Amino acid sequence: MRSIFRHVAGSGTGLLGLVLVVAIVFAAVTAPWISPYDPDRLDVLHRFAGMSGAHWLGTDHLGRDLLSRLLHGASVAMAVSLLAIAVALSVGTVLGALAAYLPSGQERVILVLFDIISSFPSLVLALVVVAVFGPSTVNVILIVAVTLMPQFGRVARAQVLSVKSAPFLEAEILLGAGWARIFLRHLLPNIAGPLIVLASVEVPVVITVEAGLSFIGLGVRPPLASWGTLIYDGYSYLSDSPLPVVASCITLSLATLGFTLFGEALRDAVDPKRSSVR
């Protein structure tokens, strides 16, 4: 664990990623306390304000403080990605492990399900879901979770296939352990590494997908404001003030960059070829 941290922080890009990730997670958790203003407080007299001591990043078309809105946007981005990935990870792991243990006929059913989902464009799926159920944050989470699930499922299946005939699992059968004990205490810890890395690599993907869906109005609904919503709002009033668009886009870029660098450093750190980590 410690050596993984040392490896991530040891490379220049990994350290940059780590700093950005820590900053975004900190912002997301403490947004209600560190925001200078209520993100929804209207102040029409001061709309399109520029950068100043009172409003560090200025205000939008309704005079709302942009910094406060971006900080709260971090909470939305983090909550959506963590929940979506948690759902994709758990469902994918269970289905993948199941596929690895089922006879080949039933295994095919699960694998074909994975293929169908991955071959379906997520935007089209999003349009269908929104058309049927209407836009909502929960729907964004579910859409993202469903589209990511096959990736976790395939990795989990491959991992389980590589350890399922290991003598230590047989040893548990010989001691009389039930399947739940074998899965949770012996199988899961030995397949978790690659799944955790995949989860961290998927965070920036989820952030961008969520921002994209919110930008076209299929995602997070007002009053909740995601970074995608902020970019859309700013874009509508681009001729009045470019600041909201620029600030929101830079924030989104830094977030995806940070999580991408962090995820890649983490992936390199737990690479099985690096014996010191294992």
Place this chain on the structure above:
Amino acid sequence: MTTLIDVQNVSMLYDGRVRALDGISLALRAREIVGLVGESGSGKTTLCRVMMGLVRPTGGDVIVDGTTRLIDMLRRDRLAYRRRAQMLQQDALASLSPRMRLRDQLAEPIAIHGMDKAQGWARVLDLLTRMGLSHGILDKYPHQISGGQARRVAVARALVLAPSVIVADEPTAGLDVSVQGDLLNLLLDLQAELGLTYLVASHNLNVIRRISDRIVVMYLGQIVEQGPTDEVFARPAHPYTAALLSTNPVVDPARRRPRIVLEGEIPSVVNPPPGCRFHTRCPQVQDRCRVDVPALRLNEGREVRCHFPLA
């Protein structure tokens, strides 16, 4: 002597064509040490796995205590059979969960069987001492211990449940000779002390000779000879046994016997030879052996599967 585990005419057919076991009958009697020998691919490991209920034979039955079928017993009370019989797996190091401290591994049988924690743990510590392992090893992970230590940890873990039968698949594989000797002494001491019954599978004839009362020789999934260890070693009756024993390195030059070199490879179990399975490599082969399948016949206190036994 009571029969603890009775293997009755067991066959194991993988994918409908790989005949790993072919009509094996073997009775394991109380407090007996049975040695199972044969080349790789002769079916030793499969037989061990069948006896432990890890795989279900495609033919025949395993009877426990002369009354209950193993599959019924496992279905009705899985844990009872696990307390009855334990197995030492071939690769002891790999049989330990790689991301778990030995302390937690050794506590597994206690938790699974709902044993009293204090009593169970006292038993674990007692076993460790008897294995000659310091209690400091409990905080280590499997990759931090040696092969010999892993063997002894595996033995301790198997004995926590106080089984009466131990099925040991190549218990000395991968150990150097001095550690092998220590382990065999340990197994013999435990047998005498706890009244255990062993089935020891090994291709190491010195191990088998040292430890077993009775020897069972397997070739291509069949038993070709079985009898008391001393007698079989002194006068092998099946040509395969004779060839196998002649390849065994013996330190004392006076006791060496002329080496019988077998021609060719062990045939495939997918397509075993007709007649006697050993006829393709047998130095004493005759016409009858190529067509007529020999039965396992009782011959002067020994069972031999040969038309023309040597002894």
